[in-house]
Amino acid sequence: MAVYQHTVGQRRYRFADLRTLLARATPLRSGDCLAGVAAQSAEERVAAQMALAELPLRAFLDEAVVPYESDEITRLIIDTHDAAAFGRISHLCVGDLRNWLLGDEADAASLAALAPGLTPEMVAAVSKLMRNQDLILVARKCRVVTRFRNTLGLAGRMSTRLQPNHPTDDAAGIAASVLDGLLYGSGDAVIGINPATDNVPQVMRLLEMLDAVIRRYEIPTQSCVLTHVTNTLQAMERGAPVDLVFQSIGGTEATNRSFGVDLSLLAEARSAALSLRRGADFAGEIGDDVMYFETGQGSALSANAHHGCDQQTVEARAYAVARHFKPLLVNTVVGFIGPEYLYDGKQIIRAGLEDHFCAKLLGLPMGCDVCYTNHAEADQNDMDVLLTLLGVAGCNFVMGIPGSDDVMLNYQTTSFHDALYAREVLGLRPAPEFEAWLARMRIIGNDQPLRLADGLPPAFLPALECAR
Structure with missing residues (x-):
């Protein structure tokens, strides 16, 4: 299992696993504080977001945040993943995905074709790097009838x-x-x-x-x-x-x-x-x-x-x-x-x-x-x-x-x-x-x-x- 890290100033932040990295990168909310998984400071949150931005999307297919063996939702996510749809963006990291989503190439048709190739953890990850206006802009391009x-x-x-x-x-x-x-x-x-x-x-x-x-x-x-x-x-x-x-x-x-x-x-x-x-x-x-x-x-x-x-x-x-x-x-x-x-x-x-x-x-x-x-x-x-x-x-x-x-x-x-x-x-x-x-x-x-x-x-x- 990989260890994720990023340095801010003179301090290096380490995140033990993908689950921890995602949690620390999340914008502040009371539920994560209650669960004890939130970043301890704004600086740690930024470090986690920067480490997350550099993470290849393929990592989400290699490491489950909830164990495959004990959770049928994880099995559903992995077993129904559309590798062909994912192929178009498989070379990207999370930060690259954000940039692609905000670009003109990501229109309604291409986003619909991509959807089966995305896992929930991938989209959760990219959302943590986005401002509110980014979330609005990309969602507006998606059309689900x-x-x-x-x-x-x-x-x-x-x-x-x-x-x-x-x-x-x-x-x-x-x-x-x-x-x-x-x-x-x-x-x-x-x-x-x-x-x-x-x-x-x-x-x-x-x-x-x-x-x-x-x-x-x-x-x-x-x-x-x-x-x-x-x-x-x-x-x-x-x-x-x-x-x-x-x-x-x-x-x-x-x-x-x-x-x-x-x-x-x-x-x-x-x-x-x-x-x-x-x-x-x-x-x-x-x-x-x-x-x-x-x-x-x-x-x-x-x-x-x-x-x-x-x-x-x-x-x-x-x-x-x-x-x-x-x-x-x-x-x-x-x-x-x-x-x-x-x-x-x-x-x-x-x-x-x-x-x-x-x-x-x-x-x-x-x-x-x-x-x-x-x-x-x-x-x-x-x-x-x-x-x-x-x-x-x-x-x-x-x-x-x-x-x-x-x-x-x-x-x-x-x-x-x-x-x-x-x-x-x-x-x-x-x-x-x-x-x-x-x-x-x-x-x-x-x-x-x-x-x-x-x-x-x-x-x-x-x-x-x-x-x-």
Whole structure:
């Protein structure tokens, strides 16, 4: 195993292994300090970044940060690595890769072709050498398009997950939030509920409710109840109208075991969802991307499953899991775990840009839950900054929640109004099929595609009365 080193001034810094080098090179965040893996000084961090910049990319194929023998995620990363795709950059070091990514040669087509040849550790490494503007510039060049009942990820588009959570799963409360979100043009990525009561019968009731709304108004979107994958499997076995299979995932086998999942279970769920062929409900077959994954820096540390790695590198490894199952949606819930892992607005903003960059570079349809908990040193102004930066960076989707305040999960995120703001100032639009539906329902005016038309669409009057 190699020992990595770099001299700054009169002091030589040594890093025992690749895992340590990556950790010490990471921009400061509270989770790495909590884990005891962070650089002890800014000078040590710079030394690690300079040593990392000189590291050949081939080194990441020779040394695993989590042992191959004991971790199925490492085996997935190594065993599915595309050597032919990697060949184009195999002669580069990490610093050279940064320079190439920022150059004109790295366009959308070449980045898409390269994605299977990149490992999560490679993209995590290069992200540690980048300023925020670098992360934005490269991510913006990546284009990842997915399909179910509509088409997500196209250039000039930003989608939203309509998140109508309710603290008691009250049907009228959920219906009111769904209607509110649709009237603000939200919901083209998914209408997705985090259930307050997480059992199979309740999951089925929520799925049936969302399915009835989507079918009644022929909305070109998809629904999801964000329950454990085993509950979704049981719901499918009982005939529930499941569009997308959701699961939180992590970057090590032990992290996923703490979530109660492994790769074989995820494969079983994907196969079951594909067999339902629900992407063809309205206008013929659109697509068969049926998985929805959420991730977040700090989940491996909170499960004591990080193997001494920094939280951002482990987060990037979770994207290898997601990539393997060809998802419709992936998002990092970037500030949700709390200030123990991302202390303040500055750390949350940096982490959100890192996560989006790494996932897009690996070929994932990445979105972001731009959020924070109430005990973090952050506020909605920080979220405005991150939302705007992600919009510039080409983020596939963000969250839409009434008033930015999730009253069930008790955290702060982005509202329906925030999504309208981002679309308007950046000239972005919803998914094309959803945009056409909004126009048909007179929710938007054809001459002003980002503004609400006057009045309530007549078709929604019964739904509004029901919600009351």
